[in-house]
Amino acid sequence: MTTLKTDILVIGAGSGGLSVAAGAAQMGADVTLLEGHKMGGDCLNYGCVPSKALIASGKTAYTMAHAAPYGIATVTPEVDYAAAKDHVADVIATIEPVDSQERFEGLGVRVIREFGEFVSDTEVQAGETRITARRIVIATGSSPLVPPIPGLADVPYLTNESLWQLRDRPEHLLIIGGGPIGMEMAQAHRRLGSEVTVIEGARALGKDDPECAAVVLDALREEGVEIIEEAQATAVSEADDKITVETAKGSFTGSHLLVAVGRRSNTDRLNLEAAGIATTRSGIKVDDSLKTTNRRVYAIGDVAGGLQFTHVAGYHAGIVIRSAVLGLPAKAKIAHIPWATYTQPELAQVGLTEAQAREKHGDSIEIVRFHYSHNDRAIAERKTRGLIKLMVRKGRPVGVSIAGHQAGELINLWSLVIANGLKLSQVSSMVSPYPTIGEVNKRAAGAYFSPRLFENDTVKTVVRLVQRWLP
Structure with a gap:
């Protein structure tokens, strides 16, 4: 030894x-x-890296099939699922040397x-x-957490670890779990040609703000993803190479099963x-x-x-x-920790949701909304689905929820703001290049001040007086 x-x-x-x-x-x-x-652990080999690579394949296929609004001929993509998995493996191999x-x-x-x-x-x-x-x-x-569902141990099932070895595209993918992993893989596989059914025991994307989560869930349903909520899986069985999941809302049968209920x-x-x-x-x-x-x-x-x-x-x-x-004092905090779900549209959160903010701070909370439909870059790119919500207390945001194009990028700014206790006045003083999606952040901050400036009789009175005395 x-x-x-x-x-x-x-x-x-x-x-x-x-x-x-x-x-x-x-x-x-x-x-x-x-x-x-x-x-490299889970992130490199089974989690963040491979999932985002497969999402990119699905996004490319979807773009090809929905190009007409941009003046480009729509084509039906020929999806090679095995080649998409080769793309995933190549992305992992490219990053591997760093780890x-x-x-x-x-x-x-x-x-x-x-x-x-x-x-x-x-x-x-x-x-x-x-x-x-x-x-x-x-x-x-x-x-991956594998729940004790009767019959699950007796059927072939996938997790986020074993999914990447699958080379044949699932004809009909059943997913138990409507969290970020489940919803990301649902959309990616639907876009790559699979039928997809998501079975969630409570509310899909349940850790996120319901108003923002609904934006994402509506988009996925429009793409053909079947999402069954409040449907706890009670049994799983296999017959004739098909897998069936039993719930209180009925039985659902598919060719493959992905278990994504947590970690x-x-x-x-x-x-x-x-x-x-x-x-x-x-x-x-x-x-x-x-x-x-x-x-x-x-x-x-x-x-x-x-x-x-x-x-x-x-x-x-x-x-x-x-x-x-270094032997220095240090403590971990969570108020400024963001997260994002990389569906399309994306979903992101930092700090408190609206429900959490109201529970903690009561009537001192103000909710500010700004919709993507008022952003010129979003209009130009036809990405107008979504909104940003600010939970504001005494001029400072205590939480931000975003559903929409590049939400995962937009949330970065709000992590900085909350981590440093910045005021919305400091965000509104920022200058964003035009036209960018990033203007959504500045316009949201501006929306907090708009009623204070434009719907305030005192302000109007002061302005009239100033105008009289100005030379």
């Missing part, structure tokens, strides 16, 4: 773990990184391709190597009890500084049980580097 000592031990080479390892090593710390599966073992070893990180298991509060066993570390960062991510934190292999690390129902218990109940150990990203997004893992990595590497 080999023993070694290290300053920072990172368990998991996904987005968060790689960020900690790279930052700590380049700052001079002795860093050891463990990964028993694929470098590779060779790159990180070049940065000075000691990489061990084994899973890690705690044997004490400061020691981790990885294969034949026992590692003692000053600080340990758990970044093991999450895996579960990867903690099973870690033997957390040996290190005195407590867990919750959603993951490892952490405080605001991302420390576990073992003060030498941090947990970041999906395994910490909070918002499960790649950019959150990256944000957590920065907190840990400040604390564990």
Whole structure:
């Protein structure tokens, strides 16, 4: 058995773990990184990267079939599903070197391709190597949650991990789960020629603002995606190479089944009890500084049980580097954390939804809306479906919901605004190039001030007086 000592031990080479390892090593710390599966984690291999690549294939096919409004002859695209998956694989391969073992070893990180298991509060066993570390960062991510639906274990089903090995286009894809993953894959496969039925036990896109979510759901239904809500799956069966999902709203039969009901934190292999690390129902218990109940150990990203997004893992990595590497105080916050669903139109959120804002702040909340139909660039590109909603308290936004073209890009500004406690007056003073979709943000801020300026009798009286006295 080999023993070694290290300053920072990172368990998991996904987005968060790689960020900690790279930052700590380049700052001079002795860093050891463990990964028993694929470098790059879920995001590169099964999540963000492949899903956005397949979405791009679907978007191209849809554009070809809907070109007439732009003066271009519409054609029926010939979809090669296997070739679309080759495109996905090529995108992954292009990004892979950035997350590779060779790159990180070049940065000075000691990489061990084994899973890690705690044997004490400061020691981790990885294969034949026992590692003692000053600080340990758990970044093991999450895996698809497979619900205990009767019969599910007896039928072939896909998750976001196994979907990418599928080479033949599904004739009729059933999707259990109407969250972001389910809705993104529903639209992509519909555009690539599959029949698609989404079965959701509650409300589709239920974590987002209902008004904005409805914009997206209406668009998907118009494209032919069948979305069944309030339909909890009660049983799954297979007969004659077809899969049937039973619900209170009827039975739904298709050729393939994708299970996309959520994620579960990867903690099973870690033997957390040996290190005195407590867990919750959603993951490892952490405080605001991302420390576990073992003060030498941090947990970041999906395994910490909070918002499960790649950019959150990256944000957590920065907190840990400040604390564990530089020894400075640092706390993680969530108010400025955005998320986006990459359907078309897109759906994005940062801060509080309207319902959350009203519950927290009551009548002090003002709701401001601005619709894409008033944006000239959106009109030019025929992308006028959607709106932006600002939840405003005392002149500052506490939440922003966007449904529409490039919502995932537009939400960036509002994360900056909320993170720094900026006022809407500061947003309205911004100058956007014309014509851009980004003007939606500025116009939304302006919509907050419009009634105060143009529907205010005091303002009108002052202006008349000024006009009389001006030379």
